[in-house]
Amino acid sequence: MAVTDEAIDKIKDMLLRGELKAGDRLPPEKELSDRLGLSRSSLREAVKALALIRVLDVRRGDGTYVTSLDAKLLNEAVAFVVELHQDRSILELFEVRRILEPATAFIAAGKISPEQLLELRSTMDGIDENTAVEELVAHDLEFHRLISRAAGNAYLESLLDALSGSTVRARVWRGLTQDKAVAHTLSEHKAIADALARGDAELVRALVTVHISGVEAWLRQAL
Incomplete structure (x- = not known):
């Protein structure tokens, strides 16, 4: 526990x-x-x-x-x-995110503009270990939304936005109950942004897979 x-x-x-x-x-x-x-x-x-x-x-x-x-x-x-501890359908949402988001980030790696990269990095400004969990989750939502937008596929962007919005409560609860959740999230986001800046699509896909899988693994334990 x-x-x-x-x-x-x-x-x-x-x-x-x-x-x-x-x-x-x-x-x-x-x-x-x-x-x-x-x-x-x-x-x-x-x-x-x-x-x-x-x-x-x-x-x-x-x-x-x-x-x-x-x-x-x-x-x-x-x-x-x-909703978090008995409705296991939330796990299915994370499974879908784990399939779709790495593929979307892979596409984004070949399309993201310098302006979009700057905007992506700016979402991390002011986020540190003293950040309130609600602010961390707001940053997390915006970070993933910007990557989806950079992929340039309106259908994927809309679908992922809906999936992401449905997992907000789980992400808030993780932020409150998991040790060093802010540090983990920020470190993984920085690595993803760096890989996007280098245009390393395979690394981006791997990093996003690990990132989503970490939240999913925590949730499976919590349930």
């Missing part, structure tokens, strides 16, 4: 046991991390994940609170997790 997943489970257990109730403020970060036997960084990521599915409410300058946990919020949280 990933460290962040373990942290999420421990906070969830506190809620189930009634140690934390609706409206309660979480103890200070150091106190809670010591109490649960977690590092402060993994606790922080767990809080981010639980805030994303609206179980916790992070109030800047005030602290982190358990939400009202009313039926609507709980249903939304359950729907989010069920």
Whole structure:
């Protein structure tokens, strides 16, 4: 189990046991991390994940609170997790991406213009280990969209855009729960951009295959 997943489970257990109730403020970060036997960084990521599915409410300058946990919020949280952990059709989407995206990138390697390469590289500006997961996913979507566009096939671009949009939640959850997700993504994107700049179509295809396969492998484990 990933460290962040373990942290999420421990906070969830506190809620189930009634140690934390609706409206309660979480103890200070150091106190809670010591109490649960977690590092402060993994606790922080767990809080981010639980805030994303609206179980916790992070109030800047005030602290982190358990939400009202009313039926609507709980249903939304359950729907989010069920979509990722029970609906295995998401794996089929990644399988299709793994087939189509490397081939599209292969085509793009022979067509991409200097202006398109510059735009592709600019999507990585400002992305580092401190980047919020939502921003990382937005960068990831744009990076892949630009490569599809550079291939110059409107049908492929449209199809891949639809497939990519359907996997956003899985990518957000990976960003929150997988260690060094930002570093892995950025490193792989830089390698793909460099190979595109050299016009090395075979290397581009291999790098994109590995890139998509890494997310797919994580998802298979998560499911």
